Amino acid sequence: MFSEPEEPTATRMRGARAIACTALTVRDIAEEPVWGYAGRTLSGAVTGRGWLRLVSERADRAGGRLWEGPRTAQEVLPVTVPRPVLRQIHDWSTDGWSYRAELYEYTPTAVDSRSPVLDAEVELPEPWLTDLSCALETLAAVPTDRVSVREEYIRRAVPEFTGHTVGTIEWSTAHGDFHWANLAGADLVILDWEGWGAAPYGFDAALLHLYALRAPKTAARVRETLAPILDRPEARVAELTVCTQVLQAADRTPFYTALAEPVRQFLDQTRHQLPW
Structure with missing residues (x-):
């Protein structure tokens, strides 16, 4: 969705993603990883028909509404609201950064747009x-x-x-x-x-x-x-x-x-x- 961040953010996040894969016993198979704004998140496919989303924040600012949103959505929202199943969460902190790895059930259908804003017509069944x-x-x-x-x-x-x-x-x-x-x-x-x-x-x-x-x-x-x-x-x-x-x-x-x-x-x- 967003472009790859500048170094050293990109290197730090790739290293953290490797740590997350080891902790969750999956292998990274993302051909085109998806970056969030300013490199705050890094997401992509992993083995076991999974999707791994990694979110990072300065350790003194981690937690709160955005940090807990995916977990509370999994726990609270009705199953009739269609969303990927959140299978597992792994948290850790190092070098002044906190990380949360969220392992989801893989969603095989493509998103309608790589950008939040449409710049071309799409078919909507x-x-x-x-x-x-x-x-x-x-x-x-x-x-x-x-x-x-x-x-x-x-x-x-x-x-x-x-x-x-x-x-x-x-x-x-x-x-x-x-x-x-x-x-x-x-x-x-x-x-x-x-x-x-x-x-x-x-x-x-x-x-x-x-x-x-x-x-x-x-x-x-x-x-x-x-x-x-x-x-x-x-x-x-x-x-x-x-x-x-x-x-x-x-x-x-x-x-x-x-x-x-x-x-x-x-x-x-x-x-x-x-x-x-």
Whole structure:
């Protein structure tokens, strides 16, 4: 999803991945390892039909919401929310860094996009869209004390980047990073659960739709499918929040830079759609 980080981060993470493979008694067979932002994570296939995700953090900052997200998702979320099975976790610390290796059941279907933001049209089978709607509906009703998007951020940043103030917020449970690189192909599988928790109602639906704006036909199909969510007035806060996140990061993240203008056009076209 992201490019390989600079040395020595890449070397450190490859060494940690080798340690993780030894600890979990698997062999690394990843032909194209998947890097996370700034080399924070490194993922790829391993023997035994597995997928190994390695996450790292400075030892004094390890733990907390993102660190525990995948584990709590495995323990709490209904099986009807399609996701890879988390088989095993291995933690260790060394040289001022903490590591968590998460061994998952391998998901054989490819993701729809290597980037979070679509830059080309994709085929979305009707059963896939149906499963998508059902998954979001089920997830939204899961009780949690986890927080995916902070209210303080919404009330501060949305007016700054969109010009809109925010009134009442209706909350529901969300994946929180529901973009195209986190959705597997033919049979829907939702990846990367580190940030799940409470968010404005419709947040995942809004994010998926807005991240498809550079592929208009796909965006229209998603918008139509998720209309029961996005047509509700309370989902407008979610749309404004996602727009804010894109515009705020547009000067430092290439795929947000490319999405910024379509997002501005969306805001202009929907400026009258306020929930209060």
